[in-house]
Amino acid sequence: MTQDSQQIFLDPAIRDWVLIPIMLVMVLVGVLRHYATQLLTSVPKGNFKGVRESAALMRARTLRSPAGSVLTYEAFQARVRYLAAAFEKGTYLKNPNASATPANPMSDPAGMEAMMEMLKKNMAMIVPQTLIMSWITFFFSGFVLIKLPFPLTLRFKAMLQRGIETADMDVTWVSSLSWYFLNLFGLRSIFTLILGQDNAAGTDMNQMNMMGGMMPGQGATQPMQQPAEVLNMFKSEKEFLELAQWESALKGVEIRVLEMYGVREPTISLTEKKRL
Numbered sequence: 001m002t003q004d005s006q007q008i009f010l011d012p013a014i015r016d017w018v019l020i021p022i023m024l025v026m027v028l029v030g031v032l033r034h035y036a037t038q039l040l041t042s043v044p045k046g047n048f049k050g051v052r053e054s055a056a057l058m059r060a061r062t063l064r065s066p067a068g069s070v071l072t073y074e075a076f077q078a079r080v081r082y083l084a085a086a087f088e089k090g091t092y093l094k095n096p097n098a099s100a101t102p103a104n105p106m107s108d109p110a111g112m113e114a115m116m117e118m119l120k121k122n123m124a125m126i127v128p129q130t131l132i133m134s135w136i137t138f139f140f141s142g143f144v145l146i147k148l149p150f151p152l153t154l155r156f157k158a159m160l161q162r163g164i165e166t167a168d169m170d171v172t173w174v175s176s177l178s179w180y181f182l183n184l185f186g187l188r189s190i191f192t193l194i195l196g197q198d199n200a201a202g203t204d205m206n207q208m209n210m211m212g213g214m215m216p217g218q219g220a221t222q223p224m225q226q227p228a229e230v231l232n233m234f235k236s237e238k239e240f241l242e243l244a245q246w247e248s249a250l251k252g253v254e255i256r257v258l259e260m261y262g263v264r265e266p267t268i269s270l271t272e273k274k275r276l
Helices: 012-040 048-063 066-070 073-089 109-139 154-160 176-186 188-195 204-209 227-243 253-260 270-275
Strands: 144-147 173-175
Touching: 012 109, 012 144, 012 176, 012 188, 048 066, 048 073, 048 227, 073 227, 109 176, 144 176, 154 173, 154 176, 173 176
Parallel strands: none
Antiparallel strands: 144 173
């Protein structure tokens, strides 16, 4: 039997008792997982020293950026000298006794808290999916559920027909286990519509992106960074500050204003320039 003439007639009960229930169960489990993750996620504790450490780096980078040109030369140099001296002394370090030897992350309360949050999110993601996969494998193993309305190459056969060892079946037929994986990676839009954009019930790929929690801003130090790494960042920032060049934002402002209003710069002769 060729694939072009291959016909399989499915019982409508498969649609009502296998296809739709698997999709509904995965949607409901995703919603429950979202709220369970919110309950398991603890409120982050205030870390003043860590915020102060990150803000110092952001302040230095802002100072040597074009935003520093709004300051006068004296104010710019005063800030450069102050921050360079603070970075040299380690004034803004969260742990002033940072050494070259990496500290044990298990002894750091912030590191332990971050590891626990990651463990909770991993458990909230892995346990429900393992139970659903076991349920489908036990009750619906070997079921053929739907046929895709478009042709595919044979490379998709292993992905769409998991649990069915039939070499002659058309690649467009989808097994129950493959239907689980298609829902696992394809329900992102449904969860976004139900729970909003920032939800914890996305696909596994979304969960991997959300493991770290809030993404650190520019210049922010990550919770698991070692004190010695932050110390090296401070020393590098000190060198960048010492090499920073200042240029006033008011340089050539008259010409820019004239060009803004469409007025040409007046021509001044060499004699008038010498007299001025």
